Amino acid sequence: MTLADVAKRAGVSPSTVSRVVNQNGYVSEEVAERVRRAVAELDYRPNVVARSFRSKTTMTIGVVVSEITNVYFMEALRGIEEILSPEGYLMLIASSSSVVAKELQYCMEFDRRRVDGIILASAGSLAEDLTNVFRGRSPVVLIDRIVEGAEFDCVLDDNDEGVRMLVDYLVSEGHQDFGIVSGPMRITAGRERTAAFERHLARYGFSVPPEWKWIGDAFSVEYGQAAGEMIARLRERPSTVFCANNVLTAGLLLAFQRHGVRVPDDISVVSYGALENGELFSPTITQIEQPARQTGRVAAARLLQRMRHSRDPFEVVRMTPRLSLGGSVRSLKRYHNLPE
Amino acid sequence: MTLADVAKRAGVSPSTVSRVVNQNGYVSEEVAERVRRAVAELDYRPNVVARSFRSKTTMTIGVVVSEITNVYFMEALRGIEEILSPEGYLMLIASSSSVVAKELQYCMEFDRRRVDGIILASAGSLAEDLTNVFRGRSPVVLIDRIVEGAEFDCVLDDNDEGVRMLVDYLVSEGHQDFGIVSGPMRITAGRERTAAFERHLARYGFSVPPEWKWIGDAFSVEYGQAAGEMIARLRERPSTVFCANNVLTAGLLLAFQRHGVRVPDDISVVSYGALENGELFSPTITQIEQPARQTGRVAAARLLQRMRHSRDPFEVVRMTPRLSLGGSVRSLKRYHNLPE
DNA sequence: TGACGTTGTGAGAACGTTGTCATAACGTTT
DNA sequence: AAACGTTATGACAACGTTCTCACAACGTCA
Structure with a gap:
């Protein structure tokens, strides 16, 4: 099932089918309808790989976390997904086990796979290694960590x-x-x-x-x-x-x-x-x-901007955490004769 | 940076570079060395999208979980990664929020993206919907759920x-x-x-x-x-x-x-x-x-087999859980005059 | 020595899509 | 009625890789 098959069935050219599927360019409503019917009849599904190959954009972002089982990263992932999924992006996820070498290796692989952006919530690789790996191809946003002077946005706790x-x-x-x-x-x-x-x-x-x-x-x-x-x-x-x-x-x-x-x-x-x-x-x-989830959301939104070629200066965003009082602290006020 | 660039630099044909990079076909050690040097000098990285496009295999598997923050799925994911990562596969992860429609939609998208396999740890979509979505293109393994009579392997608790x-x-x-x-x-x-x-x-x-x-x-x-x-x-x-x-x-x-x-x-x-x-x-x-992690591992191993075109009959694998005694059960033996 | 298998290399097609360009019909303005 | 912009469609190249084929050189065996 390719564009050509659909085109043949609808009696039009592949170009036209492409236009209908992607909803760009001029297509008369009559032809569009014919094409849509052919698509439905053949249960045609665009080959996203071919599309990515041609258009040089994969609608995929890579996420490296240090430990997939940590709640913090889970929540962050959720936040990321909440922002990116509605935009049509899917997440490629890798877990570095806090091993720097693995982290870099995954980033390299992401680069080879031409992801549109990367969120790095992980370990302690050096700034120069990171810039080396990416060579500015795809934008990177760091979560939970900061790298001085590199060309990345960072989102982390205050x-x-x-x-x-x-x-x-x-x-x-x-x-x-x-x-x-x-x-x-x-x-x-x-x-x-x-x-x-x-x-x-x-x-x-x-x-x-x-x-x-x-x-x-x-x-x-x-x-x-x-x-x-x-x-x-x-x-x-x-x-x-x-x-x-x-x-x-x-x-x-x-x-x-x-x-x-x-x-x-x-x-x-x-x-x-x-x-x-x-x-x-x-x-x-x-x-x-x-605010893990929020951190993920902010990072994702930031990445989205970058992927859309924003040229804003790189920024470090600090998220405000909140204090939750429990029962794990004993009051020593009386002990020290402090006012209660 | 493409194969052609490397080829030019090494004074060979693109075909030969491809052979060196993928380590298949005949290449003399002398030429291979020259090519490797050119690769290093140019910091050439294969365009995996182009490769996938041509070779029809993406080295990617899709995972749909119902709720990414649930420990069970986290652990399962970890198990999956442990098996698939060493084989060079990366995971595309989507969270369905237990919504059947979303689950199917993600599966569809995975299919469009030509993932090599899918692990579905999620919601309650119907067998026929699932078979419809996949049309046998990529193998599917179900986790934590069973679908009678469909052509999927299932791995879940006993x-x-x-x-x-x-x-x-x-x-x-x-x-x-x-x-x-x-x-x-x-x-x-x-x-x-x-x-x-x-x-x-x-x-x-x-x-x-x-x-x-x-x-x-x-x-x-x-x-x-x-x-x-x-x-x-x-x-x-x-x-x-x-x-x-x-x-x-x-x-x-x-x-x-x-x-x-x-x-x-x-x-x-x-x-x-x-x-x-x-x-x-x-x-x-x-x-x-x-045994969530183990479940993930078994499912991934199974999927790996399928992706390598195993024709084994589809199977339901039951994992044995274990009882962990805590202090949340009061003994009523005395109350009911039972022997202690 | 001729036939044949192994090793080594390159030429060129193919993969399915998008994007550019050419062409044409049509409506509107001058 | 000429000039022009808009709408509509198709032809065709290009993307970077892999794969098949062709070809050659070489060694081995009958």
Whole structure:
């Protein structure tokens, strides 16, 4: 079933059929109707590959996520789909498992497949590697990470603001001794949230002692658990531990549960990033809820603009997260003789 | 950058470059080396669209899921990727939101895009619609649902066995009054699990009274919540409620929490399908854990075979789920004077 | 030595579509 | 009535690759 077949059946030229199918150019209503009937009768379906080949646009965008099972990325994906699907785009999805090499490889493959755009929500590949891979062929929007000075738009949390809310809250509840569990500094989330935590504590004259810093080599459940176990075994614990990422929090809580460390009686916990079904925990976790879906939407809209050849300067968009109070922070106001 | 450019640079014909790039046909090592150098120098990347166009194979498979944020599908996706990615396939993913029309539309679009295969983990479209859409062009494997007599492979839970384990356990704990919250009968999971529940109860001489059956029009949090609220308001409650799906369970528990219905003190709960982070609930839920990832892997492997033109008869593969005991079921053994 | 299989290379068609161009009929304006 | 823009249609090239075929050179075997 090709254009030519339809054309023959309708008694017109392939060109005309093409015009009818794509609704461009001049076609008389009478002929159009004849063509449409032929299309229906033959159940003709355009060969999109041939079309893409010829027209140099695939109506496809590539998405690389670091871990497909992470709620954050799921929600982001949903947001992306909400924007792109109505425009006729389909998503090619690849999961990098946070491996930089894999990430670049997938990007390369996307490039070979001539995707119209790429959303990268992943790992820590370098700016120069990325620009190298793309050579400006298809526009790229980064999610959840920032690359300085490259020609990409970035959409990510206002990490500093999120952490500020947490710190203000903790301090207002009378906490004075803080621990932090975070991820690699090469990843934007790890770097920014860690820095913000220390910076905002410093505003109050507090700091995190080195022995209460757990900086993992990955944002993994495993590392969260490991940190949790170390904390459980500590003779002297901070009154609060700040987890810089939802996956780390999950691991931490798991370890606490196993070691009988009660939250918030034995230690308070706050998390950057929500845990799925967190409403069903007891206690619920005081956490920063990231606007993941919205982030996906914004990134997709941005990409759409770029694909339509907008020449706006590249931008970093910061999304405002929100603080959700749970029961995982113990009030120490009385303890420290603070006003309630 | 095209084959021709590389050919010119290497002083050979495009045919030869093609042979080198694809490593087929005869090429002398000397020439191959020259070509490889030219490829590297020009940073030539094959135009996969042109290749697909010519070779009629896109190395792409389409996946339709009903809800991209459901853990089950996430895990299944992961399994699929684990199998297909090493073979060079990329996944085109679409989310149908459980809307049959959308599901069919996406399948149609996949067909137009000439994907090499399709995995359908979704909604309840009819067998004839599906066969109509595909007309046998690309093979299809169904996940989590079964379509009788169609030419598709199906990979799904042994729902009957899973439900049996739950029922046996509940009865062994002394339960005698049962409620069920389930989804649409047109969806395999809803139909099979509901039927299995009643069938296995019947083995013990029990049955579910009509007023304790909540059959929703969708496997949605909303319906789970609605059911939970109805149960909360009941004067006389069953001692246990069986939730046929993880999303329903989440909604149910949410409603129970809001209405102060305690699990398992006020009512016991069992779930078909695990909730993400369920380990962190208290109590943890006694549930059937579905081998989602494995299901994805099996489905993908199956699809791979089909794409390689296997002519095996179409098969329904049942995956064995496993019972995970939590603390959501109260023991009524003492209450009913049963041996402990 | 002739026949034949293996290795190596290039010419050229084909894939199904879109886009450009040519051509023509028609209506409107000068 | 001439000039021009609009509407309508078809012919044909082009996109970048793969694939088939043709051809040649070479080694091996009868």
